[in-house]
Amino acid sequence: MSAVIRTTGLVKRYGRLRAVDGIDLDVRAGDVYGFLGANGSGKTTTVRMLLGLVLPTAGEVELLGERMPRAGRRVLPRVGALVEGPAHHGHLSGRANLSLIDAAGPGGSGRTRRARIEEVLDQVGLGGIDRRPVRAYSLGMRQRLGLAAALLRRPELLVLDEPTNGLDPQGITEIRELLLELNRRGTTVFLSSHLLAEVEQLCTRVGVLDRGRLVLQDELVRLTAPTGATVVSTPEAGRVRAVLDGRVLGVDGDRVVVRGADPAEVNARLVAAGVPVSALALQRPTLEEVVLAAAGTSADRVEAPR
């Protein structure tokens, strides 16, 4: 699989502070890549470097196989982006805003513009929007409009920074469905977020940023792969230890963690011994646990943002 985003030794220094400290990102075609990190961990700076807004102190950025920011004029028309919330000209309508941004750069044909605008407005759920100026939009509508702008040229790569900000739960679900649908049709999605749940539900690959360093980067399925233990829920936790002597890894109320990657086997032995089992599952680490383990205790202890 070819790399859609690749950075090598990416560094951004602000004075003495290393906001981004040697990041090697690897996002492949077809990924829904979750870029996780607390606020101030360097996520936004990294996203800005990917798009050529912030110039790296050291290291290289390759986007769709070409060097950034040098090849920006060729590459960026194939990329849709939502960086740190949407921004529009408040006195213009949503359609006018989309039309202006589309005309402002290469790769957006004027002849198809109107049709493309209607299409993306439909996609983000703003198909019926009237001519009112953007300043009258709700936060969620603005977020949708920003997403529409990112989708305007049917990009191969979507770089989205907190795309569900300001949306209600239904909106979040809609946008998630939209992103998954786009991804099924071949769009690579790079999703930067501090919401673990969002990333867990959407992403196939995850990178975790902690104080400017990429502490983890792997497939989500591998990160949350079964640990080789089974979680048993039983009202008589004390008896499990007697039945499965030596295999009990921990007891927490009526949850008992038992070594053994075959729940059926565990179930059979417990039921045979007359222990009631109310639930049974393979133990998988949550993304939260993975992130906490990787980022250590300091994931929420971050230097003051500059």
Added chain:
Amino acid sequence: MIGVELRKLFRRPRTWATIAVLNALPVLVAVLLQLTDLAPRPGEGPPFLSAVLTNGALFPLAALAIVLPLFLPIAVAVVAGDAVAGEAQAGTLRYLLVRPAGRTRLLVAKLLAVVAFVLVTVLVVAAVGYVVGATLFEAQPTGGTSVSGTSLSQEELAGRSLLAIGYVTVSMLGVAAFGLFFSTLTDSPLAAALGALAVLVTSSLLFTLDAASPIAPYLPTRYWLAFVDLFRDPVLWRDVVRGLALQGVYVGVLLAAAWANFTTKDVTS
């Protein structure tokens, strides 16, 4: 790109409000002049204003002379200062740049949009001045009298008025370039506009100071009034040519500085 910038500028209500305010002063002056019939004494007041009472066809020029020293440059400074910093403050700058609108292209497009604003503003002031002059004062259909006391045919007067409009537009380029340069330094459009105005005030002040006479020829406001020279007969080109060259130098240097700053700048807004 330039089309986008023009659409942005002229679809903005604030732009037209600025132009309207700019026209209010000459109109007010014209009404007062008509009511009181008191022309400014020789050597005082804006050029051409005293001549308006006898020939209303000169009012477009008087109107330009009225807005030239202060109102017009303020409007230009505000629009130019808003050019990049305004987008940065609204957050739209990052979307323009990832669109991608190349940074150099964006700068040039912004400057051209400001120039277009100046041109439209000056034309509107001149047009409103013409209408006001023709309705409130007696316009002489035969043309007018040059500053040197020779008669100008209507065509000559119109031609020279167009030249003057062009010259006033170019005169504002220096202010526009200062505004644009400051606009790339800060994310606050207000700070950028104030910076350009500070340059303007400094220049106007130094111009009146004898001690500053060695640098007077290089002050951006030095040749602003040279548009009067276009109405001398024969035309006195010296200051007009110098004014054009000086504005060219300011635009060149400041655009280069804006380019050096903006193309190597981290956009974090």
Added chain:
Amino acid sequence: MAARGHGAPARWAAVGLLVAVLVALPSLVAALPADDADVPAAELRAAVLASADVGFSGYAVSAGGLALPVSERLTDVADLFSDRTLVRVWWRGPAEHRVDVVTAAGETGVHRDPGGTWTWDFESRTATRGTAASLALPTPPDLLPAALGRRLLSEAADGEVTRTRTGARRVAGRDALGLRLVPAEPAASVGRVDVWVDPASGLPLQVEVFAEGADRPALDTRFLDLDLAVPPAEVVAFAPPPDATLLTAPDTDELIADAGERAPDVELPGGLAGLPRRTFGGVPDAVGVYGRGVTLLAAAPVPGRLAGGLREALTASPDAVTDELGTRVAAGPLGLMLVEPADGPAYVLTGTVTLDALADAARRLSGVVA
């Protein structure tokens, strides 16, 4: 603090270089050396004296530092010597030329034709017809380098123009050769006059008048642009525009004669402060002009009501000297004195003479009028 990306120093260096070149350019052009030609001083002076009929057009600036505390009646003259005056000129000959004083918001043009002058004032929209007077207050045309240089050199004695020339400089883009005039009269307050001459046409391009001991000119008049083609007659001629107010200037000769009739009946001496009296036709006996060239002294009676105002203006100046002879003050080489004898009419003495010479003249005058 915004961190700089790669290439920022190089780009700023390019901008700095551009600025440096642009800043250095004017001084480089100014530093262009002027070619000195081997023309003897006497020959150059002769060329200047013969240049009255050379046609030209140009743009000149005269800058004076002679701020005299004179009364409001003479503001035009005072401005002429104390301000920067920008002048456009079209010269076809001594009796056919046009001189426009250019101001930011208007202009005052003097069109000379053989019959007299038209003076056009744009801001007041007046066209004034006047006649050429034998004696008049200085006007902008008198300060043109060509006119002033020629007049000063023509009235100079042979010994006053130094034999050695003073090098060359560039004036209005031409190589101008220097002539120096050092007044011989003891009364002279002018230290020297440098006249820079275009050797081909003989036109003085710049005239600098230095007070005794000063190294900055008290008066500096020079061409900024000069075109040595004869200007077309229609540029010089003047027809009053239809919307102008037509005026007739008071006849200066009549005015002076009138003043002379009202003036006290005194016989001015034939010489003051060692300077011989000059005679002009039609000038009353009560008004006297003494000296020549760059050393001139004028004496004129002052009506009583004017004298008071003049005295106040003079004494307000911190440099004024007041004694039993009267009040005198100098601005650069230009001296002004109000003589108020106890038993006679008040006189004003003014000219390019030293304060001592003024006092000397006042003493002589008091003796005469008393």
